[in-house]
Amino acid sequence: MTRRVPSVPLLFAIATAFGVSSTVQAYLLGAVRGEAPNMVGHLFVLNMVYWYVPALLAPVIMALALRVQPGRVSWPVAVVVHIGCALVFALLHTAALLGTRLLLMPPPARGVWYAARIEFLTQLDWLLMSYLFLVGLALVLAYRRESESRALDAAHLETRLVEAQLQALQRQLHPHFLFNTLNTISGLMRTDVNAADRMMDRLAELLRATLHSSGTQEVTLRDELELLQKYVDIEKTRFGARLTVHIHLDPEALDASVPVLLLQPLVENAVRHGIAPRAAPGVIEVSARRVGDRLTIAVRDSGLGVPSDRLALLNGGIGLSNTRSRLQHLYADRHEFVFANVEDGFCVTVTIPFTVDRCAPADVVRTGAA
Secondary structure, rough: OOOOOOHHHHHHHHHHHHHHHHHHHHHHHHHOOOOOOOOHHHHHHHHHHHHHHHHHHHHHHHHHHHOEEEEEOOOHHHHHHHHHHHHHHHHHHHHHHHHHHHHHHOOOOOOOEEEEEHHHHHHHHHHHHHHHHHHHHHHHHHHHHHHHHHHHHHHHHHHHHHHHHHHHHHHHHHHHHHHHHHHHHHHHHHHOHHHHHHHHHHHHHHHHHHHOOOOOOOEEEEHHHHHHHHHHHHHHHHHHHHHHEEEEEEEEHHHHHEEEEOOHHHHHHHHHHHHHOOOOOOOEEEEEEEEEOOEEEEEEEEOOOOOOHHHHHHHHHOHHHHHHHHHHHHHHHHHHEEEEEEEEEEOOOOOOOOOOOOOOOOOOOOOOOO
């Protein structure tokens, strides 16, 4: 965080550097003029006092500048205060320098009062500029600190907004599937009570697992497949032999991080459009593989596909809007979300950066049928 004023050691280090530089400059100037350098020690002490006084008063001046800066007080008040303080600063500097001269050198021939006036008027313009520089530095540091604070607050606000949007999108996935499942259970209660009971059990397990993942944006592919399995069990109860789901995985992909509830809406879409409209049995294949630093997940169904105009709309952003929005929030332009008609069916492909959850277990799930 930016300091309100520069640290005292830093100020005195800068003053020391200027004091040494001024002493060397005066010595070389005397040598060029052919004047025999004398009292170099006195000259060094005077130059140190010359620069140490502003360094000593700088924290006070800068703190005052922050108290009477525009916005806190009116412009006329700020001008009057700074004019008065600048004159006080000039008087203190003159008194310190003149007092040092009197300690190191004989009294001036024309008296102390005369020497004080000459010293004050000679250095007044430089002292006023020094005072204004310190005031300006204080305001610049204050504005910089305020700008950094606002930028940090804006970043935190943007992060919270994105998290809220992601959670809202995630929650939107639940009601749609829940209503469809409850309608199916309602129908089964009239024809097959045992099937309805099994479906209720599967639904409770899925909801419990979903609530457990609430607030989490990414999980391992292994955990995501467990959620998907619970959904598939429900749909198997609904469709029976008409639905078969196969899962094909690269073992190293199991620990990859994926958006939570990524697969369920993709498989639900395949069931709704690829399996449900047909009386014949259908197959859904879910595959995941690593390609370099990318993870590719595909959900393919054995349906009839979609017309070319509908396919163009899907790839243009129509359909599965929640999934698309979540991928955009999480990965921006580092993901792909593609729809395509394939031989004997339809395929949705998601490609995201491959990242591994280091805390995930190292067990291997065999490729097979769900």
